[in-house]
Amino acid sequence: MKPFAYTRAESVAGAITALGSPGAQLLAGGTTMYDLMKLRIETPETLVDIQGLKALNYVDHSRPDMLVLGAGARMSDVADNAFVKKNFPAISESLWRAASQQLRNMATLGGNLLQRTRCSYFRGGEPFPCNKREPGSGCAALEGLDRGHALFGGSTSCIATYPGDLAISLLAFDAVIEVAGPKGRRTVPLAQLHVEPGDTPQIEHVLSDDEIIVEIRVPRTPSGRGSTYLKIRDRESYAFALVSAATGLTLARDGSVEDCRIALGGVGTRPIRATAAERSLIGKKVTAATARAAGEIAFAGAKPGHHNAFRIELGIRAVADALQTAKTRAS
Amino acid sequence: MNVSRRKFLAGTAAVTTAATAAVVATPHDGDAASGPPPSRRVDAREKVTGDLRYASDRLLPGTAHAVYAVATIGKGRLLEVNTKAAEAAPGVRLVLTRVDVKPPGFLQGGGHAFQSLQPLTSDRIAYRGQHIALVVADSLHAATEAAALITARYEAEPIAVEIDAPGAQKVRQSDVLPTAHDVVAGNAPSAFAAAPVKIDHEYESPQSHPVPMELIASVVQWDGDDLTIYEGTQNASAVQNGLALQLGISPERIEVLSPSVGGAFGQKNSLQTHLAPVAVAARRLGRPIKVVVPRTQTFHNASFRPASHHRIRLGADRSGRMLAAMHDVDQQTSRHDYFPAVYTELTSRLYGITNYGSQQNLVRTDVQTPGFMRAPYESPGTFAFESAVDELSYALGKDPVALRLANDTAVDPISGHPFSSRYLADTLRRGSRKFGWSERSAAPGSMRGRDGSLIGWGVAAGAYKAATAPATARLRLIPAGRTYHATIWVDGHEMGQGIRSAVARLVAEDLQLRLEHIEVGVGDTRGVPPQHLTAGSWGTATALPAVYAALKELRKKLGLGAKGPVPSGRGETIVLARSRAPGQPEAIHDRAAQGLPAGAGPEYPEFTAFSFVSHFVEVRVEPTTRRIRVPRVVSTVDCGKVASPRTAESQVRGGVIWGIGAALRERSEVDERFGGFANPTLEEYVVPVNADIGRIDVGLIDKPDFNLNPVGVKGLGEVVMVGVAAAVANAVFHATGRRVRHLPIRLEDVL
Ligand SMILES: Cc1cc2nc3c(=O)[nH]c(=O)nc-3n(C[C@H](O)[C@H](O)[C@H](O)COP(=O)(O)OP(=O)(O)OC[C@H]3O[C@@H](n4cnc5c(N)ncnc54)[C@H](O)[C@@H]3O)c2cc1C
Numbered sequence A: 001m002k003p004f005a006y007t008r009a010e011s012v013a014g015a016i017t018a019l020g021s022p023g024a025q026l027l028a029g030g031t032t033m034y035d036l037m038k039l040r041i042e043t044p045e046t047l048v049d050i051q052g053l054k055a056l057n058y059v060d061h062s063r064p065d066m067l068v069l070g071a072g073a074r075m076s077d078v079a080d081n082a083f084v085k086k087n088f089p090a091i092s093e094s095l096w097r098a099a100s101q102q103l104r105n106m107a108t109l110g111g112n113l114l115q116r117t118r119c120s121y122f123r124g125g126e127p128f129p130c131n132k133r134e135p136g137s138g139c140a141a142l143e144g145l146d147r148g149h150a151l152f153g154g155s156t157s158c159i160a161t162y163p164g165d166l167a168i169s170l171l172a173f174d175a176v177i178e179v180a181g182p183k184g185r186r187t188v189p190l191a192q193l194h195v196e197p198g199d200t201p202q203i204e205h206v207l208s209d210d211e212i213i214v215e216i217r218v219p220r221t222p223s224g225r226g227s228t229y230l231k232i233r234d235r236e237s238y239a240f241a242l243v244s245a246a247t248g249l250t251l252a253r254d255g256s257v258e259d260c261r262i263a264l265g266g267v268g269t270r271p272i273r274a275t276a277a278e279r280s281l282i283g284k285k286v287t288a289a290t291a292r293a294a295g296e297i298a299f300a301g302a303k304p305g306h307h308n309a310f311r312i313e314l315g316i317r318a319v320a321d322a323l324q325t326a327k328t329r330a331s
Numbered sequence B: 001m002n003v004s005r006r007k008f009l010a011g012t013a014a015v016t017t018a019a020t021a022a023v024v025a026t027p028h029d030g031d032a033a034s035g036p037p038p039s040r041r042v043d044a045r046e047k048v049t050g051d052l053r054y055a056s057d058r059l060l061p062g063t064a065h066a067v068y069a070v071a072t073i074g075k076g077r078l079l080e081v082n083t084k085a086a087e088a089a090p091g092v093r094l095v096l097t098r099v100d101v102k103p104p105g106f107l108q109g110g111g112h113a114f115q116s117l118q119p120l121t122s123d124r125i126a127y128r129g130q131h132i133a134l135v136v137a138d139s140l141h142a143a144t145e146a147a148a149l150i151t152a153r154y155e156a157e158p159i160a161v162e163i164d165a166p167g168a169q170k171v172r173q174s175d176v177l178p179t180a181h182d183v184v185a186g187n188a189p190s191a192f193a194a195a196p197v198k199i200d201h202e203y204e205s206p207q208s209h210p211v212p213m214e215l216i217a218s219v220v221q222w223d224g225d226d227l228t229i230y231e232g233t234q235n236a237s238a239v240q241n242g243l244a245l246q247l248g249i250s251p252e253r254i255e256v257l258s259p260s261v262g263g264a265f266g267q268k269n270s271l272q273t274h275l276a277p278v279a280v281a282a283r284r285l286g287r288p289i290k291v292v293v294p295r296t297q298t299f300h301n302a303s304f305r306p307a308s309h310h311r312i313r314l315g316a317d318r319s320g321r322m323l324a325a326m327h328d329v330d331q332q333t334s335r336h337d338y339f340p341a342v343y344t345e346l347t348s349r350l351y352g353i354t355n356y357g358s359q360q361n362l363v364r365t366d367v368q369t370p371g372f373m374r375a376p377y378e379s380p381g382t383f384a385f386e387s388a389v390d391e392l393s394y395a396l397g398k399d400p401v402a403l404r405l406a407n408d409t410a411v412d413p414i415s416g417h418p419f420s421s422r423y424l425a426d427t428l429r430r431g432s433r434k435f436g437w438s439e440r441s442a443a444p445g446s447m448r449g450r451d452g453s454l455i456g457w458g459v460a461a462g463a464y465k466a467a468t469a470p471a472t473a474r475l476r477l478i479p480a481g482r483t484y485h486a487t488i489w490v491d492g493h494e495m496g497q498g499i500r501s502a503v504a505r506l507v508a509e510d511l512q513l514r515l516e517h518i519e520v521g522v523g524d525t526r527g528v529p530p531q532h533l534t535a536g537s538w539g540t541a542t543a544l545p546a547v548y549a550a551l552k553e554l555r556k557k558l559g560l561g562a563k564g565p566v567p568s569g570r571g572e573t574i575v576l577a578r579s580r581a582p583g584q585p586e587a588i589h590d591r592a593a594q595g596l597p598a599g600a601g602p603e604y605p606e607f608t609a610f611s612f613v614s615h616f617v618e619v620r621v622e623p624t625t626r627r628i629r630v631p632r633v634v635s636t637v638d639c640g641k642v643a644s645p646r647t648a649e650s651q652v653r654g655g656v657i658w659g660i661g662a663a664l665r666e667r668s669e670v671d672e673r674f675g676g677f678a679n680p681t682l683e684e685y686v687v688p689v690n691a692d693i694g695r696i697d698v699g700l701i702d703k704p705d706f707n708l709n710p711v712g713v714k715g716l717g718e719v720v721m722v723g724v725a726a727a728v729a730n731a732v733f734h735a736t737g738r739r740v741r742h743l744p745i746r747l748e749d750v751l
């Protein structure tokens, strides 16, 4: 770990000011940051610690139209929040199924959204070429061990999977994030937060260095209650998704679909919203056949590499299963 | 008797220092002063409270910290190591790229180390991740930071890492290792050709790593010309003798303390190659040095389970009698050592098959030398063999339990000798009753759970040689008020398997002492020499006979009868006793004293000895996304007398979990372009987590084997995982109709 300066922010404004110094980076729970510093992938000059900022640590469900989550709220607190569990089980589950209890106790929602890929060539350092870690060096994964790499959104520079779970469930429910920076505040739809690698895989999101996520807002919808997050991985706990699906449904009296949400995790270079698959179910009943068909539409554009094609079929089935669970909850 | 170690005869070996950490039981349990003592883990309290000290917990004043830099090419020549930046970094005291030490010698080739290659002694790079420089600094951070500043130039050569990579070189084992002969009995080829029912398939086990929680670590301290090594090892004598040879000093000058090991599983069975350069550095600096090999480096600088490919041919008559078996193996080794392939020792004896043939090949690849990882041959070997037996049961239309029972034998078909004891059939019968096997419907895919999941029930048998090694025990009894305090030093290492608990229990039972009045010293060359390798499941069957002999000696010396407590009023008494395997010559103790492997078995002069096990496994496979879950396992073991029920049951559970890991999770990935292993972290090397494990029902036959030793114990720690992977694979077949002939079985195999 390279030596660095450390400063504890007393306020959001103070943190923004501190971020103005060259090479300054935010530190929240540290579960990604310290990890990548030890791997010498992140080499901040200064860490601006916002862990202690109470002003960012809240869950506010007093508004009728929005669930509002502070960016500094801990994963475990939000996962366990009764309102979230009841009104957005998919969000709660996406947090429960991430990492481990110890990590969830430390990690924050804001940090979770901006966690970086688990591509082992990226994390492994020398001798692996990696455009994300060292722009222009090449991509070891393209012709390598790509079992966990992206099926969507890859480029000839990078096929690294976006690993987070929370962003998937948030995306399904049209969440927006509020960002504070030197020029004031702005909102960014979650759908626009992460970017595809293109030729610049080192750029992963649209925030600038001195901006802070302060809040996540999720519009309330009946589909939130009828929702689930299904995560398929190589073991029952403590592993990233091979594929995951966040689904939410609102059903009419006759059981036909009025509103449908499907987002995919573990398969894209960024969180994926499967809008065509959502549309395919509107007005229909959720049956084994329509659910499967929606899964197939969701994975229609998937581009497998050498070892990951099985995740297309797995993903189709995961979407279908998650729709069935959502249907049960929505009924 | 040649007991030459200096501190030994002095009678003052420092069991009372914290360093020896002889664990004293706490007084609030273990009350009975007569009858069998309570079964518990004598160091349980220390373990759960974090009080137990491991080797690298030792912080000596003035300790410096060492970190290695590693090679980034897969093979080739080191042209230059640039250490300038590292040397200039703050806190750095020493950077070594070359040390003048002798080769350590390969454990399986007459030496003491896990491999013959000693990094930092030449410009050869044999595998990616090989140590190329050692940095010593005032703090771990400084050393880590400086090690990252080291760069190197290489001349790279083409590599082949995996067993089937182009460039991997296959050699016939019997050509290169004259002592390793292929097991042959009768005429297998012609009996197979004539058999009316045949099975002929290939099965693959991947390279995998043991990843014990405790990393490989040492604290090294010189005091004048005397050297003390604190290291979690299963083989203090090999560390002592091997390091002495490497440094060119007398073993008398080195003491090795391995009081408690945080998991070893074969990876800590010998001298590690990180040690000698650190000893050199410590001498130069005149400071103690602590080195902890980071997790990623343990994937490359310590042994692992080699990949192996197995071809199994089974021939049977229509009644289900197995007439012939052939087991051919290709097993990975390194370029610089021949790690022997000994898969057929077991598969030739699992059943009474009189025509048996085998050919074992070694495949040379560009890796560090592989080694013994828990049930080293037996787990991959039975995955292949017991899968094939399951395939045979379907080919015959016979129940797989009945098929196994019908082919049981009381006689070793290879040597013609009887087994010392063999309760395999009992384990199968008892296990199948407990499991409810009779409810099984045989057709694959024919059993469903309420949630639509496919239920599969599978069975497999297993065995493991009942090995024994020579041992020395020293027992001291001192009066303590109205009772006595016993201290027993014995050859052995506590890797968490519970050797202290088993030894304490035997002493407590014999002398009718409370457990808290017994101290057990193991893994310490200052206690009794030698501290011979504890591995191959021989630990208990080796230590307990020596302890038993010491107890007899004590009774003799005190003029006591064969039973009953020691009458009060006796003074301090010290006795020494030795034991060895049936048929071993007295001189075997000298071999052990040199830190060389000295185990015997499974073939003894008058019998063949194995421990036996059966596993019944239920899997549930999700109907759609096909995740495989293992809600229950029933495992029944014949390990002779159960020396310590509590730790024995834990061993079984641990072994079954390992087996589930082997079956469904673990594989060390390789990218041939770079060499080395590509998933060298606990995140990416997927071992089972709690959520993966369901109910494990443990059964112990508990019939003493007095042929093997007077205590009646056989080994347990290894046999418990033998056959688990096959039972899981057989259950997956029963659930899905998919016969997966490679490990691990992952989602993509059953989608
Ligand atoms: C072993 C392991 C397993 C894991 N498994 C999973 C898993 O299964 N699923 C999953 O989703 N995650 C998983 N994670 C990732 C974990 O959830 C994230 O590390 C965590 O959520 C990050 O939050 P943090 O508060 O610790 O962020 P930090 O590590 O402090 O920061 C992460 C990044 O976000 C930036 N940042 C932090 N807060 C803000 C903010 N408010 N505004 C702008 N930028 C910010 C930091 O500068 C940094 O770049 C795992 C992590 C580990 C170590």
Ligand code: SF4
Pocket: A117, A119, A120, A121, A122, A129, A130, A131, A132, A133, A138, A139, A140, A141, A142, A157, A158, A159, A160, A201
């Ligand atoms: S996939 Fe992306 S992160 Fe992984 S090696 Fe290629 S460039 Fe690097």
